[in-house]
Amino acid sequence: MLRCCALIAAGTAEALTTLTARRRIRATARRRIALSAAKDDGATLPGATYEVLHEDDDILVVDKGAGLLFVPGRQPHKHDSLISRVRSTRGDAVGVAHRLDRDTSGICVLAKTKAALRALSIQFQDRQVNKTYVGAVAGVPAAEGVIDGAIGKILTPEGYNRVALLSEAEGGRAATTAYRVLETAEHSALLELAPRTGRAHQLRVHLASIGHPLLGDALHGGAAHERLCLHSARLAFAHPATKRPVAFASDAPFDATGGPPPR
Template structure:
């Protein structure tokens, strides 16, 4: 099925939610429905980076979140910081944790999804599993709580492929609620927005080289997770 058409109507309040800022980085809580970077169409120019640059003109994008995904997003304020952060993301030194409400009751308490992904070109921007040409994609998951019809799950992506968490949950038979691209009609109608939130991001600071933890509350549940720790296998 092709990508369904939509009218871009980015949220305006709050216009910009800044979690942290210093001379090197600025961290924001991106709302669901706002692009990370501008689209090609004139109607899609409003984005987190354009809003940020009105306050911090030197801000540049280091990583992205899907338009429908909310949560922590970091930007660099100078070239050395951009290089330093980009290298961390490329070498998978950063730690990321998302939370999602998915359709159905996940019986397996935890596990991983190791399925290669590639763009479903005729239906772009959708992605799909392709064992021959797909890029390696790995996600760890832990069930937090569940009912008969839905599950709250913590997701830790190791790789950062486009739509990775959405396609991996779909591959398990548990599409994320409110997902207009991948969910069936029932799961799509179960929420007014995609129930996926980037709750934690841990990076090394470009200047101090100390670990920095940035977190935001999960907007679609009252669950309060314990802090995410830096694994021992990362040179902390």
């Protein structure tokens, strides 16, 4: 079951902690790791679910479970997704302003009207949305840091498209991630992650590039685990109708070891 999440009421939301990391890490193509050719069928996993945290006339805030596709795919086995489930009860007007990977859990916001979708999309495009993730990684990195490294798609020898470090000269797009260590275990750590850009797979690629892949991230060299240890923990934005600040939070369902946190 998904862990309970907290809503910070509109108009009273405090600004999320800004990471003031002093150690900048330049991720370069020379540090590109070998990408796994492993490939599943991409469908929603059995038992994957979601929880509605907040709903009004304009937005729907959801805590998505790991393993649930965000949007449906073209193939029949990929039709089951968060969006298809929500639209089956709330209609096709529900719109998508941002996405989470299938294997990433946590907070996301959906629009219930065209006006709300436009307003939210602008905020995401203009980087006005404050996004914070929590991830469990292999090894223990420096206490805090900022990772810089352009990201783009490459074609593996097996013919798969993969997101990886790619110089801007090769078509990569600039990407920056700030992090700080929240807790440590013997061979792993729990990090707070603040993506300053919104590239696909950015957190996964950046963490792997500095030698600390997310637990469960088989594509980028992470240790085998029952799930990808990446969780969208906080999302703060201006409500598309009232323009007042709102923020939503969700506890990560894992600790520094990747296991359930102590109660």
